[in-house]
Structures are given as structure tokens and as C-alpha cells.
Amino acid sequence: MTIYLLKRLLIGIATLIVASLVVFLMLEVVPGDPARLMLGMNTSDAQVDLLREQMGLNQPLILRYLDWIRGLLRLDFGKSYTYSVPVIDLIRERLVVSFPLAVISLTLSTLIAIPVGLFAAARRGKAGDTAAMAVAQVGVAMPNFWFALLLVYVFAVWLRLVPAGGFPGWGNGIWPALKALILPALALALPQAAILARVTRAALIEVLNEDYIRTARAKGMPMRAVLWRHALRNAMIPVLTIMGLQFAFLLAGTIIIENVFYLPGLGRLVFQAIIQRDLIVVESVVMLLVAAVVLVNLIVDLSYALVDPRLRARQ
Amino acid sequence: MNEATPHSEGFGEFVGRAFGNRSFVIGLVIALVVAAMAAISFFWTPFDVTRLVVADRMQPPSAEHWFGTDHFGRDVLSMIMIGARNSIAVALVAVVIGMGIGVPLGCWAAARGGWVDEALMRFNDLVFAFPALLSAIMITAVFGPSAINAIIAIGIFNIPVFARVARAGALSIWPREYILAARAAGKNKSRITVEHILPNIANLLLVQGTIQFALGILAEAALSYVGLGTQPPMPSWGRMLFDAQTLMMVSPWLALFPGCAILITVLGLNLLGDGISDIFDPRSRRRP
Numbered sequence: 001m002t003i004y005l006l007k008r009l010l011i012g013i014a015t016l017i018v019a020s021l022v023v024f025l026m027l028e029v030v031p032g033d034p035a036r037l038m039l040g041m042n043t044s045d046a047q048v049d050l051l052r053e054q055m056g057l058n059q060p061l062i063l064r065y066l067d068w069i070r071g072l073l074r075l076d077f078g079k080s081y082t083y084s085v086p087v088i089d090l091i092r093e094r095l096v097v098s099f100p101l102a103v104i105s106l107t108l109s110t111l112i113a114i115p116v117g118l119f120a121a122a123r124r125g126k127a128g129d130t131a132a133m134a135v136a137q138v139g140v141a142m143p144n145f146w147f148a149l150l151l152v153y154v155f156a157v158w159l160r161l162v163p164a165g166g167f168p169g170w171g172n173g174i175w176p177a178l179k180a181l182i183l184p185a186l187a188l189a190l191p192q193a194a195i196l197a198r199v200t201r202a203a204l205i206e207v208l209n210e211d212y213i214r215t216a217r218a219k220g221m222p223m224r225a226v227l228w229r230h231a232l233r234n235a236m237i238p239v240l241t242i243m244g245l246q247f248a249f250l251l252a253g254t255i256i257i258e259n260v261f262y263l264p265g266l267g268r269l270v271f272q273a274i275i276q277r278d279l280i281v282v283e284s285v286v287m288l289l290v291a292a293v294v295l296v297n298l299i300v301d302l303s304y305a306l307v308d309p310r311l312r313a314r315q
Numbered sequence: 316m317n318e319a320t321p322h323s324e325g326f327g328e329f330v331g332r333a334f335g336n337r338s339f340v341i342g343l344v345i346a347l348v349v350a351a352m353a354a355i356s357f358f359w360t361p362f363d364v365t366r367l368v369v370a371d372r373m374q375p376p377s378a379e380h381w382f383g384t385d386h387f388g389r390d391v392l393s394m395i396m397i398g399a400r401n402s403i404a405v406a407l408v409a410v411v412i413g414m415g416i417g418v419p420l421g422c423w424a425a426a427r428g429g430w431v432d433e434a435l436m437r438f439n440d441l442v443f444a445f446p447a448l449l450s451a452i453m454i455t456a457v458f459g460p461s462a463i464n465a466i467i468a469i470g471i472f473n474i475p476v477f478a479r480v481a482r483a484g485a486l487s488i489w490p491r492e493y494i495l496a497a498r499a500a501g502k503n504k505s506r507i508t509v510e511h512i513l514p515n516i517a518n519l520l521l522v523q524g525t526i527q528f529a530l531g532i533l534a535e536a537a538l539s540y541v542g543l544g545t546q547p548p549m550p551s552w553g554r555m556l557f558d559a560q561t562l563m564m565v566s567p568w569l570a571l572f573p574g575c576a577i578l579i580t581v582l583g584l585n586l587l588g589d590g591i592s593d594i595f596d597p598r599s600r601r602r603p
Contacts, residue, residue: 011437015444026457141529141581143536146556146574153563153570245443252448256537260560270449271541274456286449293444 008301012294019290020072024065027279068283077284082276087284090269097167098254098265101181101188105250108189109196110243116193117200117239118227124205133201139194144253148187148260155183165262184261188253192246199242203235210234236307244300248293332594339590345583349576353399362390364397364550373566382572385555386562391569394550395576401462401551402580405544406531408466410524413473418520420474421481422512425489426504436482439475447472448537455543465544469534473527480523484516518595525588529581536577552577 052058056067071078077087120132156164162183168176207213208231216226255267262268266285273281324332333339362380368388376383382391424432451468458464488494488511497507538544539553547554552573559569 011440014437015441018441019445023453026453029457137585138578138582141578141585143533143574143577143581145537145540146570146577149556149560149563149570149574153567157564248444248446249448252446252452255449255452256541259541271452274452282453286453289446289449290444293446297444 005301005305008298012298015294016287016291020069020287021065023283023286023290024068027283028061072284072287078280080273080278080281082273082278082281087281090281091266091285091288094264094266094269096170097181097263098258098267101185101254101258101263101265102247102250104181104185105188105192106243106247108185109193109246112189112193113196114200114232114239116197117204118232120197120201121204121208121231122223122227124208129201133198136194136197139191140198142191142194144187144191145256145260147190148184148257151183151187152260165260167263167265180261180263184257184263187260188250188257192250192253196239196242196246200235200239203238204231207231207234233307237304240300240303240307244297247296251289251292329594333590336590336593338586339594342583342585342587342590345579346587349399349580349583350403352396353403356393356396356400360390360393360396362393364389364393365548373562373569375566376568383566383568385558385569389550391555391572394555395552395572397550398552398555398573398576399580401545401549402532402535402577405462405466405469405535406528409469409473409531409534410527412466412470413477413527414520414524417474417477417479418481418513421478421483422485422508424478425482425485425512426508432482435478439479442472442475445472448534451534451538452541452543455538460543460546462545462549465535465538468538469531473531476527477520477523480519481516484519485512488512488515518591522588522592522595525584525591529584529588532577532581532584 049058056064059067068078075088077091079085080087080090083090116132116136120129123129152164155161162179165180167180170177204227213226213230216230217223221229251267254265255271257263258265258267259271266289270282270285270289272278273285366389368384371380371384371388372386374380374384374388380390380392382395384390385394420435424435451465451472454468454471455461455464458467485508494507494511497511502510535544535551536553536556539551540557542554542557544553545551555573556570559566559573563570
């Protein structure tokens with residue numbers, strides 16, 4: 001088990017290193033000089049060159065890469081070209097939107113998917129199962145940004161229950177902030193819940209064919225207890241795997257969804273930075289997101305051991 | 316002869332079974348309708364979408380304009396037909412890129428084993444750790460927003476998916492007796508892969524191909540929605556939704572129809588994939 005986790009940890013670190021190389025090199029080939037971009041088009045070449053020197057842009061590639069990595073490790077990401085503030089400050093102020101959004105979406109999607117999966121698996125082949133899976137099938141095919149638009153139309157334009165976009169900040173009380181996040185969270189969560197419900201159902205059906213389930217049923221254990229106590233626990237491995245994979249989709253989804261709702265989150269920050277060629281912001285946020293994905297997948301690997309004692313025992 | 320094995324089944328029976336599968340039939344019909352819409356749009360659309368008729372702008376659905384008109388007076392149905400062409404082209408080429416590179420890599424890993432296999436699979440894990448859409452946004456932003464760059468961005472992330480499926484499929488075929496027989500007959504690994512492995516994993520690849528095709532359509536729509544995919548004035552479903560967003564208060568149908576087009580197309584492809592996998596999976600036949 002320890003060896004297994006160590007191996008996963010090493011793969012995670014390798015992923016981060018390769019990711020950093022890819023991100024760094026990709027943005028290296030972007031047309032446009034960041035120094036000129038900062039100063040505007042009407043400055044002299046000498047001024048631009050001075051700034052290039054100050055920013056360290058005239059150093060060899062490898063030194064700049066190492067500098068960048070050294071900065072990343074100390075959470076010193078450098079200064080944004082367009083905002084002229086440290087990137088870490090930008091990230092911090094955007095994270096208070098994106099992080100709660102991701103947590104609410106993940107919670108919503110799990111709270112919807114697992115009961116639906118249990119419901120469908122318990123009624124396999126019956127009307128309830130067919131109906132639930134038909135809805136899930138539609139949910140899988142739903143583009144999340146279109147679903148977001150429909151939610152805005154119904155709940156913001158028509159019923160006027162929540163704002164159509166924007167974020168009031170946490171300073172004005174928790175309720176208005178939550179109200180601004182609920183539609184984006186739903187838009188992100190429901191299509192993911194549809195996938196997760198299908199996986200949960202399939203995993204449960206697989207487990208329900210096992211002998212120990214028949215034994216539990218034969219000794220008179222009610223179906224509900226069998227499902228929750230035996231089946232769900234044993235079906236958790238594939239469910240957790242998909243949840244880990246979905247986290248990456250969730251992060252990417254926030255870029256699109258934050259644009260739909262004009263939320264000042266990380267996704268919108270990185271998107272605007274790409275458009276404005278603010279490379280240092282793009283690099284930092286992308287690395288942060290990849291690190292988050294790697295971390296979540298490590299947690300998923302760890303949690304396998306928590307759900308499955310057999311994995312813990314294995315050396 | 317044992318009738319339960321797939322090999323003993325005649326072609327007629329196989330076709331009969333395929334058309335008895337509800338997912339397959341519904342999925343196939345939807346896919347054919349969308350493909351037909353795209354094909355027809357090459358030489359005929361109800362209205363010319365390059366002509367802007369200001370007098371006709373933002374009309375609700377009517378007998379003349381079935382899906383209404385947009386803020387330039389363009390017919391929404393005609394735009395959706397041309398958009399179908401775009402979505403299909405982008406997603407299809409992305410699948411071809413993914414298959415063309417991923418399948419040989421996966422087959423190679425399975426045939427070679429050892430460090431080649433290990434290295435390729437670790438590389439796969441690595442690509443999976445990248446949020447695909449984020450990277451696609453980066454690629455299209457760095458190399459300029461265009462349909463071609465969207466295809467490349469989506470295609471790159473199809474490669475590990477097909478590599479993984481091909482490898483898993485091939486690994487399950489290699490220990491079979493007829494492969495042993497082929498090796499005994501002196502065929503080398505690449506010839507066995509082409510003659511025996513590929514035909515036997517074709518169904519798996521077909522199923523994965525439909526799934527990736529559907530995902531490609533979703534990704535293209537998302538990229539076009541944020542302005543990094545197909546560029547105006549070329550109509551695309553994602554771009555139409557972006558334009559519709561600001562006009563939603565006055566003309567909600569503008570957001571309704573392109574979204575339905577994406578939903579129905581993706582739904583159809585997913586059903587088709589489910590259907591194909593049911594038809595080929597002998598286990599599912601025992602199911603009542």
C-alpha cells in the first residue's frame with residue numbers, strides 16, 4: 001500500500017514537472033512581446049528593452065524556466081502584466097469565488113448522483129430505473145453553458161429569484177453571495193451528476209450480483225440496508241475514480257460557466273488573461289489548476305485504501 | 316455449433332438483432348438526420364445566411380421562419396443546418412486524429428509490453444491530469460482562434476483515450492489461441508496486430524469513436540461559445556448561443572434551438588454508442 005501510494009506520489013510530481021514544461025514552452029511561442037504590451041505601442045525600442053531587462057526576459061530560456069519554478073514553489077508568481085499587481089493577490093481574490101463554487105458543485109453533484117444511482121440500481125429494469133436513466137442520458141448530453149442559460153432564463157429572468165450574473169462579494173453577507181453562486185453551481189453540477197449517477201448504478205449492479213449480497217438478503221436483511229451497508233461501500237472505487245476525473249472537468253467547466261454568469265473567479269481571470277496575453281497570469285493559474293487536479297487524484301488514491309481494507313492490507 | 320457464440324451468427328441475424336436494439340435505432344436515426352441536415356446545407360438552406368435582412372430581424376418562429384430569425388435577420392434554421400456541418404467536421408477530424416495516433420500507440424504498447432507499455436501508459440496518465448478544455452482554450456488562444464486550431468486541440472486529447480482503449484482491447488486478445496497459432500505460423504507482431512488484433516477490437520474502437528465524437532461536438536460548442544472556435548460570420552451552434560445570451564429577454568427562442576440541436580445530436584451519438592456496445596457484447600444478449 002505504501003509503495004503504491006509512493007508510486008502515485010511520484011507520478012503526480014512527474015506530471016507537475018512535465019506540465020510546467022509544456023505550459024512554459026507553449027507560452028514562449030506566443031506571438032507578441034509582453035514588455036511592449038505593457039508599455040503600449042508608442043514607446044521607443046530602448047524603453048521596451050529596458051523593461052525586458054528588468055523583467056528578466058533577455059535571459060536564456062532555461063534560466064527563466066528555473067526562475068519561474070523557484071517562484072512557483074515559494075508562491076511568488078511574479079507580477080501581472082496588465083494589472084501590475086502580484087499574481088498571487090489576483091489568485092487569492094478570485095479563489096474566494098471559484099473555490100466555493102467548485103465545492104458547492106461537487107457536493108450538489110454527489111448528493112444528487114448517489115441517491116439516484118441507488119434508486120435506479122435497486123429497481124433495475126423497472127419503470128423507475130428506466131425513467132431515471134433516461135433523464136441521466138439527457139443530462140450527459142447537455143452542454144453545461146446552455147443549461148446555465150436555461151437556468152438564468154427560468155430563475156433570474158422569469159421568476160426573478162436570483163441574480164442573472166455578477167458577484168456581490170462575501171463582505172455583504174453570506175446569503176447574497178450564495179444566491180449568486182447557486183445557479184452556476186447547479187449548471188456545473190447537474191451534467192456531472194448525470195454521469196456519476198450512471199457510474200454509481202453500473203457499479204452497484206455489478207456488486208449486487210456478488211454472493212455476499214445474496215447471503216445478506218437470504219439471512220433476511222432488508223434491501224435498503226443491503227444497498228447502503230454492503231453494496232454502496234463496495235461500489236465506491238469506480239465512483240471515486242470518476243469523481244476524481246470529474247474534478248478536472250469541473251475546473252475547466254468553471255472557465256465557461258464563470259463567463260456565462262460574469263463571476264470574477266479564476267476561470268474568468270485565466271480566460272481574460274489569455275485574451276490580453278497576460279502570460280504570467282495564464283502560466284500561474286494553469287499550473288495551479290493542474291496542481292489541484294494532481295492533488296485531488298492523490299486524495300482519490302488515498303481514499304481507495306479507506307473504502308477498501310483489502311488494499312490497505314496489500315503491501 | 317453453439318448459437319451463443321457471436322461467430323456462429325449469420326449476417327442477417329446480426330442485422331436483425333441490431334435493428335431490434337432500441338438505443339441503436341434511435342441513435343442511428345438522430346445521427347442520420349443531423350448528417351443529412353449538414354449535407355443538404357451544402358447546396359440548399361431555407362434562406363441565405365450571408366444576406367442580412369434588417370427588416371426581418373428577431374422574428375419569432377413562424378410558418379416562414381420555423382425557428383425564427385436572429386438580430387441580423389438571418390434564418391435560425393438555416394444557421395443551425397450550416398452549424399451542424401461545422402460541428403460534425405470539427406468533431407470527426409478530431410476523432411480521426413485521436414484514432415490515427417492513439418490506436419497504433421495502444422496496439423504497439425500491447426504488442427511490445429515492458430518499458431514501452433509502461434512509458435506510454437504513464438504519458439497517458441499525464442495527459443489526463445490536464446483539464447482538457449482548459450488546455451484546448453490555451454492552444455486556441457496561443458495559436459489564434461479558428462476551427463482548425465479547435466480541431467487540433469480537441470484531437471490531441473482524443474489520442475490517450477484511444478490509446479488506452481486499443482491497448483486494453485489488444486491485451487485481452489493476445490493470449491487467445493488463434494494468436495498463438497498465427498505466431499506459430501511465423502507471422503510477426505505487426506502483421507498479427509493488423510490481421511487479427513485490429514478486426515477484433517474494431518467494435519470497441521467504434522463505440523469509443525462515437526463517444527469521443529459526441530464529446531468533440533460538446534467541446535467545439537464550448538470553444539465557439541467563448542469565441543475561440545469557429546469564427547463568425549460562419550454560423551456555429553456555440554457562437555449562436557453566445558449571441559443569444561444578451562438577447563434572451565426579448566427573444567428566448569434564439570437560445571432554445573441551437574441548444575436543442577447540440578443536446579439532440581450528442582444524445583443521439585451517445586445512444587448509438589450504447590447500442591453498438593450492446594449489439595457486440597455477447598453478455599448483454601443473455602439479458603432479458
